[in-house]
Amino acid sequence: MTVGHEGAATTEVSRSLKQLVVKGKSGPIAPPFETVIDRDDRSRILETDLPPWRMICALRMRGPNGAGAIGTGWFIGPKTVATAGHCVFSNYFFGGWASSIEVIPGLLGTGADSDVRPYTSVSSQQFSSVDRWTEAEDADFDIGCIHLSEPKGDEVGWFALAALSPEELIGYLVNVSGYPADRGAGAEQYHSSNRVLRVTERRLFYEVDTYGGQSGAPVWVHEDEGSPPLAVGVHAYGVGGTPSDLGVVANSAPRIIPEVLARLTEWVEQDGGWPGD
Known part of the structure; x- marks a missing residue:
């Protein structure tokens, strides 16, 4: 634990x-x-500016071919966001690894162009998953993570x-x-x-x-x-x-x-x- x-x-x-x-x-x-x-x-x-909701992030994923997708992630450490394996690696969505993911903690939609981002956002190009997912996309192993360059988790928690x-x-x-x-x-x-x-x-x-x-x-x-x-x-x-x-x-x-x-x-x-x- x-x-x-x-x-x-x-x-x-x-x-x-x-x-x-x-x-x-x-x-x-x-x-x-x-x-x-x-x-x-x-x-x-x-x-969404309060715990535990601010520990949960909207994800904006982008693949090498320009294809986009949305997902969810959550902080497990100061600079580490856990998510599903298929949010970082998917042959269907991205043809392999995602090229970039924007992580938006506690996003609050307003129904307009000015969605509230109480903790701004951070983008990453560094991801991890497990071999069984990247090699076979086995549902039992559908786990991944996003590595951040700044300790956003110190602010929002994990x-x-x-x-x-x-x-x-x-x-x-x-x-x-x-x-x-x-x-x-x-x-x-x-x-x-x-x-x-x-x-x-x-x-x-x-x-x-x-x-x-x-x-x-x-x-x-x-x-x-x-x-x-x-x-x-x-x-x-x-x-x-x-x-x-x-x-x-x-x-x-x-x-x-x-x-x-x-x-x-x-x-x-x-x-x-x-x-x-």
Whole structure:
């Protein structure tokens, strides 16, 4: 497990954090056929200048051929942003590696040309992923990161990371927040939450509403009422990515397992590490 950081001190506490974010574990899980995942339960976040929302970034990706795409990322260290592997490397979108990505922490869309960027933005041309993703684009390994040249995370904060066991994860209430294309064209942050339904060796499946553009968003839990956000996965897939033999209608994320935690730690250390390391 790593330790998170809320960034620059603020006396204001997000009302959305109190009202929307779920904590702890759920009660008994209803049978899968009673799940209603197609009803949109996402809520827009307007306090994107406050933690934890400011730790979440809108991404503007560009490929070598000029093709553009949108996604979501989140800080895991002062200069390191975690995201889905297909946000940094995709044969479909970019013909390989992205050429540049603009990272915009806490973007607040206004519906006009003057979207609010409370922490400005930073662009990068340095990315990492894992071999199994870049060689085979295996969904279980769809994890990547963006390396920044400046410690923007010192200002906005970063998520703690944990490799929880399947037994610990089952029944947890999870949160997902990111920048979907269908609402605000990737300029508005939306949050949704629900329970974990299934856990496989490398994936986490949950009843949480998402849409394209939210790929790369953090999947996090709060262990109890007073605990900080703890990231346990990287959102990457809609219901089409859920194997039929699981018998659930769910979205999913590659899990943070010990091997993934070690790789994420390695990427943060590559960027200078955490304060006090």
